[in-house]
Amino acid sequence: MIPGKHRPGSPLAQQQIADLLGRGLALHQAGNLPQARETYRFALSLDPRQPDALHLLGVSFLTEHPGEAEQLIRQAIAASPRNPLYLANLGVALRNQHKFDDALAMFDKALRRKSDYWEAHFHRALTLLAMGRTEEALTALGRAIAHNPDHVGALKYRADILSDLDRFDAALADYDRVIKIMPGHAAALNNRGIVLLRLLRAEAALADFDAAIALEPRSPEIANSRGSALRAVGRLDDALAEFDRAAALKPDFVDAIVNRGSVLQDLARYDEALAAYAQAQRINPDHALAHWNDATLRLLTGDYARGFAEAEWQRKVPALGIVTPNFAQPLWLGESSLEGKTILVHADLGFGDTIHFARYIPMLAARGARVIARVQAALRKLIGTMEGVSLCIDKSAPLPEFDLHCPLSSLPLAFGTTLESIPAAVPYLTAPELPETWRERFGNDERMKIGLVWSGNATHSNDRNRSIRAELLAPLLARNAVFVGLQTEVRPHDRAALGERDNLILAGPSFADFSDTAAVVAALDLVITVDTSAAHLAGALGRPVWLLLPHVPDWRWLLDREDSPWYPTARLFRQDAGRDWSTVIARVDHALIEEFPTTS
Incomplete structure (x- = not known):
């Protein structure tokens, strides 16, 4: 017998394998994957079917080579088919290969073996999230947290999802728990600050960003968040400096460059703002907010030709919350005849915008169109009395038949509006009799x-x-x-x-x-x-x-x-x-x- 090597299955061999796996796991947890794998393979040379060695070697490949991880963990399961840890990590390997349905089946199998297995609930949630099944992911995260109330990862994931869903109170509660468990969690402080900023609690948000930046002073993302809070509280020069710092830390950070342009616009430094928006568009030609901000500034300075064309990007800016209906009928932007056609014009912005752009409705009728106006309920009676409106409905009413459609805010573009051609005749609304x-x-x-x-x-x-x-x-x-x-x-x-x-x-x-x-x-x-x-x-x-x-x-x-x-x-x-x-x-x-x- 070779010294140091024992017969597979013997107590001495089992002890040697256990020692090797312990050493390999320590290397693994320290991030030294090459030596960890070498140690696991040495253990397998002593017993090629040893399930823990097969499983740990597979886990070491989960991120880089999930297909190889899958094969090794399946071998571990063949040797020990009821181990929920193996089943759950096979689910992770499958998820990392985008085999989402198979991954879910494996997490469910693990949970049948161990219903309080919080890690399986957690990874099941991540899989559901990758599939776009957000509400089910929240339920799975809730189960993971119920079995491990202090798990920071599950709490933060849930908080981030709730924030994206605009469920701000629930998101704040989870961020608060994360920060209580781990006061130095910079990402949670940053994300809680973003929620507070969206709730218009700018001073409280700034306090979170200050704490986060103290923990990670070279984070461009946190610097960008802090700049947004400084802008919200009116400290424009400080905000500009913070956006400059974010862009210096990450020169291709388009969001920071666009935000820098916004502050320059606030400061009435319009040429510099336009230059910032142009820089952002060079880096990312499809950055919607860069185009929209550029549009508002061009419109402000009277460049209506470019401004109204660029303004169409507003529908792709999530923060503006514009819901664009998915109509089967084609969009009309002035390119075709309206004679004998029915066109639906629909309110897409606020009350003031609806009133402002309604002036174009008589012009549509003058081109031979039958005009249906779809507006906010509070404006339906008033807009319904306008010249050229054949039918006025609110947004909750069933849609009648129509041939074409156009958002109200796109009508200036459709009519090629310039400063000289603004339809300014008033009144174009008629008030009812005074009660x-x-x-x-x-x-x-x-x-x-x-x-x-x-x-x-x-x-x-x-x-x-x-x-x-x-x-x-x-x-x-x-x-x-x-x-x-x-x-x-x-x-x-x-x-x-x-x-x-x-x-x-x-x-x-x-x-x-x-x-x-x-x-x-x-x-x-x-x-x-x-x-x-x-x-x-x-x-x-x-x-x-x-x-x-x-x-x-x-x-x-x-x-x-x-x-x-x-x-x-x-x-x-x-x-x-x-x-x-x-x-x-x-x-x-x-x-x-x-x-x-x-x-x-």
Whole structure:
């Protein structure tokens, strides 16, 4: 007998194999796969059918050579067919070869042997996730966590999935558990910060990103996240520096380059912003957000030809949440005759956008089309009265037959709109008759009646820039006029700041839809509003509207002008580089006294 080598199956041989497997496993766990494999093979030279040696050698190939791993683990199972560990790792080998159904069958077999085998539940979840069966993957992760409540990997996977599904509260709960178990988990801190940022809790998000960057200071992804939070809290110069750092750490990091362009645009450094978007597109020509940001900036500067063409990329930007219906009928973008055709135009953005782009509907009818408008329920009655609308339905209604379709926001492109060809005739919306209750209320007061909107949707991504705190309105509310609050939501701190005023009527909360709002707006002498749907409604009704704009406004208001080519009755009051709303209110107050002396 060769010294050190024993007869297979003998106690000495079994001990030698056990020692070899222990040594190999230590090498394996230390990441030294070549020596681990050599050790496993030496064990197999002592007993070629030794199942643990076959299994461990197979596991060492799971990532690099899953096919070889499958063959070795199958040999281990042949020798020991009821071992759930072998079955589960065979499932991993099959999954790594995209044999998903076979992998699931193997995990299920392992779980029949050991129902509380959390690793099998975990890997089953990853397989379901790879198959796109997200809800089943969440259930499997839940079972893994139930059997191992402190498993960081399962908790983080579940949190990431919940975040992607916009189930933010549940995602935050799992991230909190991960960070409690492992306070130094930089990825969990980063991802929790991203959820907080999406919930508009920017300061809390920034704290997470600060903690994450302290743990991994050279992570370009965390630097990019931190830059987004800095931008959200208005620290634009710091945000720019952070995006620059992210791009320096990873020169082809397109997201950071696009975000850098966004901050440059916020800073009104428009040429540099365009250069950043162009750089991003050179690296990734299909980066939708780079195209969309480029589009908004070109539209803002009046380059409508390129801007409206680039704007079609918005439908591929997940963050915008635009749902593009999958119609069988062809998309119409102006290339074919509409004579005798039925075209469906459908709202694809917000209320203000629907009102803004509805101006094109009569032009479709003028080309011989029968126009069906599919809009938000709150706008259905109002848009349904427009010239050229044959039928108006809301988004929940069954679709009638039609030949062609076009999103409302694509109509400027379809009609080749330029600054000189904007269809600006107003009114193109007609308000219903003012209800008797409002007629009596307005008729008994001879003072000037002014509609007022100082804030929009609190969840709007640009709310921090476009909304005004109610206390800043004090100079206006001191004027000799009746002010009618048109916004449907009044935030608690604004309600407290406004207090009880005999010249302020908060009408908006009583409006059922935009027809109600339109009836009141049509009876007003003037509307003063921030950039919300009320501005578009007043403009479309042909009513005088004074629009209060941030320093870098939405694209349709262009730059450095006090009028709007879209709404002839609009007057624009812009923030200067100081971004101070109080100076804007002061100019509005002065204009009010100057143009309407009775308000002084």
